[in-house]
Amino acid sequence: MAVRHRLIRTSPRSVWAVLADGTRYAEWVVGTASSRPVRGHWPELGSAIGFEVRLGPVSLSNETVVRRCEPGEALELEAKAGPLGTARISIELRPWGDQCLVLVDEHPLRGAGGTLHNVAVEALIQIRHRTMLARLxxxxxxxxxxxEQRRPLGQVVSPHPDEGGPRA
Structure with a gap:
């Protein structure tokens, strides 16, 4: 089971905004050339995004389905990979002061990927996660x-948006 974490120097709310946009996965998910909504309203339970992986002249399309969503805190996905099967990917966001600790846990769920899973594959997934979290x-x-640069000079932003949000 590949578990990786990264402290991101912004709020969990900012990180969630990126995760909640299904069209942006190709920007940070390693190996993904494009992503688009295919079912439901991402990231609601049961919604899905389609994605494309390109390997030279070969292009493979599949989808990722939301299996669990706790807005702003956790997202569990099932990524389909054709004959390789599926993988469970859990992304957890934890407030860490005014920053966000992101934990990613991925493991094969169904199909050949689970049967072929070994230490070498685990090492490759760790490298992929390191790059993926750096991009995110x-x-x-x-x-x-x-x-922050667009914020009007002198405006103070509350670290707790539920307590009144920005104030001048």
């Missing part, structure tokens, strides 16, 4: 910095 961090941190 870059997107989230860049967007947070850009939002």
């Amino acid at each position: 961090a870059k997107i989230c941190e860049t967007e947070a910095a850009e939002a």
Whole structure:
């Protein structure tokens, strides 16, 4: 079971905004060339995004289905990979001060992927997760910095948006 974590220098709310946009998965999920909504309203339970993986001239399409969603906190997905089977991918967001600790846990669920799973495959998944979390961090941190630059001078933003949000 490949478990990886990364501290992202922005709020869980900012990270969730990226996770909740099914059209953006190709920006940070390693190996994904494109993603698009195919069913439901992402990331609601049972909704799905289609994705494309390109390996040279070969293009493979499949889908990822939401199996559990706790908005702002957790997202569990089942990624389908054709004859290789499916994988369970759990993404958990934990507040860490004013930052976000992201934990990703992935393992084969059904099909040949589970049968062929071994230490070498586990190592490749760890490398993939390291890169994936670095990409996610870059997107989230860049967007947070850009939002900060657009904020009017002197405006204070509450770290607890439910307690009144931005105030001048």
